[in-house]
């Protein structure tokens with residue numbers, strides 16, 4: 001079984017961070033080298049790199065880049081720089097907890113090596129990023145194994161946004177489940193919701209699925225209910241940006257609507273996410289910060305062509321919260337968590353708390 005698809009969305013290349021600029025897909029597969037921390041910050045903010053696990057990895061690589069360029073050679077100077085980098089990079093996007101989780105891991109290394117020289121600290125930081133990436137690859141692989149068990153040959157599946165190789169270290173969470181089922185020779189068909197306003201479903205998910213040989217059909221978001229009924233959807237799999245202690249979770253705007261529709265149509269609704277996406281310091285979903293983005297994402301297609309009258313009032317939250325009551329199971333690298341979520345999440349992840 002593969003542990004990465006054909007995409008490698010981010011990597012460290014001897015002093016620069018190479019990313020795939022996802023805003024250009026599917027028209028062109030263009031790599032971009034980020035040479036400064038502010039370029040990484042902008043790449044995250046502008047969704048050149050996106051998806052919760054990948055945002056965490058990008059943050060860690062941005063931190064590594066910043067420490068690589070740090071003027072201080074040791075101790076308190078490096079620690080000061082680490083604190084500044086952590087706060088700055090964390091400010092790029094607020095909802096995906098993977099970002100603050102990865103940055104906290106990086107800062108812990110700097111704190112633990114406060115008496116060492118810069119070169120040694122840098123080597124350890126580089127190893128930590130490699131560990132974060134390796135762990136992500138392993139977690140995606142394990143999730144795909146558990147998730148695929150819930151899929152039978154002949155199933156018609158649905159997803160929203162992009163929770164694939166492009167959103168992780170290369171395999172995916174929700175899409176990883178589909179890849180695994182496909183590799184196991186199950187015959188599946190996937191309906192991808194386009195995901196307004198930035199069309200991650202239309203641009204990225206269909207691109208990825210098609211490249212991986214999956215039978216894919218693109219639908220507009222407002223077709224989901226008819227497709228669930230008319231095309232007999234078997235199950236829905238989505239990713240997550242942050243999961244609270246009671247199992248409520250934030251994911252791309254439109255996820256909550258799908259969960260409500262799935263409950264009405266009695267279709268199993270699964271969230272697929274690794275430990276790095278859990279935030280056990282938050283008791284429930286209403287505490288998850290929801291990013292609001294530039295209104296031009298709604299009023300004009302890619303900021304080019306107006307599709308709404310100038311001056312119209314716009315609300316543009318990038319995420320919504322799906323309450324745990326609507327969730328059939330949370331597929332993690334440690335197995336599928338079912339109701340009662342609060343108890344079972346605690347049993348699996350203990351008292352671990354994210355540093356935000």
Ligand code: MRU
Nearest residue numbers: 050051052163167173239240252
């Ligand atoms: O705004 P985006 O494109 O970063 O939103 C991404 C999502 O909502 C994904 O579903 C989520 O991050 C999980 S990715 C494995």
